[in-house]
Amino acid sequence: MEFDPCAILGVSPGDSPEIWKKAYRRLAMRWHPDRNDDPQATERFKEIGAAYEALLSGDDEASENPPADASTAATPPQAPDIRLSLSLTLEEAARGCRRSVDFIRSVDCPTCDGSGEAGLARTRFCSACHGSGRVHDAHRRLIPCGACHGKGLFTERICPDCEGHGKHRTPVHLEITVPPGMLQGDELRLTGQGEAASGELAAGDLYLTILLEQHRLFQLDGRDLCYRMPVDALLLLAGGDIRVPGLAGEVVCELAAGDSVPREIRLAGAGYPGRGRHPAGDLRVELMPVFAVDLTARQKTALRNLHEAWMKEAATHLPAVAEWRRRQGLD
Numbered sequence: 001m002e003f004d005p006c007a008i009l010g011v012s013p014g015d016s017p018e019i020w021k022k023a024y025r026r027l028a029m030r031w032h033p034d035r036n037d038d039p040q041a042t043e044r045f046k047e048i049g050a051a052y053e054a055l056l057s058g059d060d061e062a063s064e065n066p067p068a069d070a071s072t073a074a075t076p077p078q079a080p081d082i083r084l085s086l087s088l089t090l091e092e093a094a095r096g097c098r099r100s101v102d103f104i105r106s107v108d109c110p111t112c113d114g115s116g117e118a119g120l121a122r123t124r125f126c127s128a129c130h131g132s133g134r135v136h137d138a139h140r141r142l143i144p145c146g147a148c149h150g151k152g153l154f155t156e157r158i159c160p161d162c163e164g165h166g167k168h169r170t171p172v173h174l175e176i177t178v179p180p181g182m183l184q185g186d187e188l189r190l191t192g193q194g195e196a197a198s199g200e201l202a203a204g205d206l207y208l209t210i211l212l213e214q215h216r217l218f219q220l221d222g223r224d225l226c227y228r229m230p231v232d233a234l235l236l237l238a239g240g241d242i243r244v245p246g247l248a249g250e251v252v253c254e255l256a257a258g259d260s261v262p263r264e265i266r267l268a269g270a271g272y273p274g275r276g277r278h279p280a281g282d283l284r285v286e287l288m289p290v291f292a293v294d295l296t297a298r299q300k301t302a303l304r305n306l307h308e309a310w311m312k313e314a315a316t317h318l319p320a321v322a323e324w325r326r327r328q329g330l331d
């Protein structure tokens with residue numbers, strides 16, 4: 001068995017040395033071998049002495065390491081927190097916004113001060129014996145009900161204003177400010193806006209969990225703002241300015257000439273705004289090439305002209321074909 005000085009003396013580590021001393025002296029008197037015939041008296045007496053010495057020698061150590069519950073004692077007990085969710089559009093959450101929040105808070109009934117008891121007497125039947133005042137024991141014998149002391153009912157004095165609940169449900173309306181850049185699942189804490197203070201309890205807190213509504217265009221990847229955008233394949237080939245939607249409006253960016261295959265443009269810091277130590281995300285647009293359909297006659301001609309011009313440089317683009325044509329005497 002483990003040697004526990006406090007358990008042996010029946011004291012706690014937080015007690016003063018005077019209390020330890022009193023406990024030691026009381027037990028030492030009781031278990032002194034000269035006064036006690038118990039065959040274990042000598043052993044108990046030694047144990048008590050050792051426990052007291054151990055407590056005294058650990059005294060300095062104990063005062064340097066205060067009991068663990070000292071930290072919890074520093075924060076006063078609180079009434080329960082209230083947790084709600086707050087649904088925002090991506091734009092509202094990004095920019096920050098003002099919102100009104102409505103909820104129900106329980107407050108102490110002022111008539112009975114939260115006790116639920118006041119002037120009015122009410123009779124309640126005992127549920128343990130269903131009002132009969134008698135119950136069966138283990139041997140199926142009828143005995144008086146212990147819960148109601150055989151009366152079968154309780155008489156209570158209840159508060160007419162809260163019907164004995166001690167609380168009133170009060171609608172609360174708050175205007176709150178949502179700071180910019182909160183993400184799905186982030187919590188907004190409003191100190192003291194939870195359940196009301198009651199007796200010894202300080203008011204609880206209100207926690208609002210952010211829910212982001214689906215956006216038709218944008219998706220979030222962390223704080224990166226992402227979407228796919230169809231782009232004329234000819235523009236991907238030719239390069240040029242392109243307008244892309246962002247949370248703060250349209251952004252013009254320059255597209256380098258290249259292939260007509262999907263590619264991503266990435267605008268650093270132009271995505272979802274930063275918050276605290278988290279920097280703003282990027283705007284990532286995946287450009288999906290599409291070929292124009294339903295061209296007008298004039299547009300078709302323009303494209304054919306483009307093709308003819310391109311073919312004039314066939315020797316560069318298609319050297320094997322150009323050589324074959326030359327040998328055939330076609331050029």
Ligand SMILES: [Zn+2]
Binds near residue numbers: 127133147150
């Ligand atoms: Zn009963």
Ligand SMILES: [Zn+2]
Binds near residue numbers: 113159163
């Ligand atoms: Zn009341």
